[in-house]
Amino acid sequence: MSEENKFKDQAKQVYRMLIMVWCVVLLGTVFAIYALVDPSLSAFNTDEELQPVVVENTIEEDDWDKIEDGIHLRTGFVDDDGLMTVVNNCTSCHSAKMVTQNRMTKERWVATIRWMQETQNLWDLGKNEDIIVNYLAKNYAPKSMGRRANLENVEWYELN
Numbered sequence: 001m002s003e004e005n006k007f008k009d010q011a012k013q014v015y016r017m018l019i020m021v022w023c024v025v026l027l028g029t030v031f032a033i034y035a036l037v038d039p040s041l042s043a044f045n046t047d048e049e050l051q052p053v054v055v056e057n058t059i060e061e062d063d064w065d066k067i068e069d070g071i072h073l074r075t076g077f078v079d080d081d082g083l084m085t086v087v088n089n090c091t092s093c094h095s096a097k098m099v100t101q102n103r104m105t106k107e108r109w110v111a112t113i114r115w116m117q118e119t120q121n122l123w124d125l126g127k128n129e130d131i132i133v134n135y136l137a138k139n140y141a142p143k144s145m146g147r148r149a150n151l152e153n154v155e156w157y158e159l160n
């Protein structure tokens with residue numbers, strides 16, 4: 001082998017080495033970036049078992065059903081007989097506000113419950129229905145509306 005060919009051969013070997021080193025560095029970088037994004041390598045975890053999602057309660061355990069100034073803090077319901085029956089049956093689909101912002105007579109509360117049972121999959125309330133309806137009719141009854149106040153300082157005009 002001539003000196004020139006020997007040199008070419010060595011150059012080729014160095015060149016191959018460089019490419020290999022470069023490949024290793026590239027792979028290492030890709031892996032390092034991946035490890036940063038997914039440190040537990042969860043994408044490679046073949047364990048199919050689902051992990052439970054832990055939701056932190058923002059309300060302390062003791063305060064969960066705390067009542068202050070006659071108001072059930074968690075829901076805003078008025079504290080009275082049947083409160084927890086109402087909380088347990090009427091807050092799982094919509095907020096308590098949907099209930100407390102309404103004021104109805106007993107008949108209309110029953111009708112609202114029937115409507116939810118017929119169209120919104122509300123369950124049969126059984127003997128809790130009386131407790132709930134009584135609670136609602138008592139604490140969320142229509143505000144009695146008296147006669148409106150007399151009009152004063154009105155400028156009347158003649159109809160022609």
Ligand code: HEC
Pocket residue numbers: 086089090091092093094098099102112113116120121122123132136
């Ligand atoms: C199974 C689910 C579910 C449960 C449980 C439930 N509701 Fe509802 N309720 C609904 C849906 C759905 C609506 C309509 C929500 C909307 O319009 O965005 C609704 C609407 C209402 C409304 C508003 C009605 C109107 O005319 O606008 C009131 C008041 C109400 N619910 C009271 C109650 C009471 C009291 C209870 C407990 C007995 C209760 N809900 C339990 C599903 C439910």
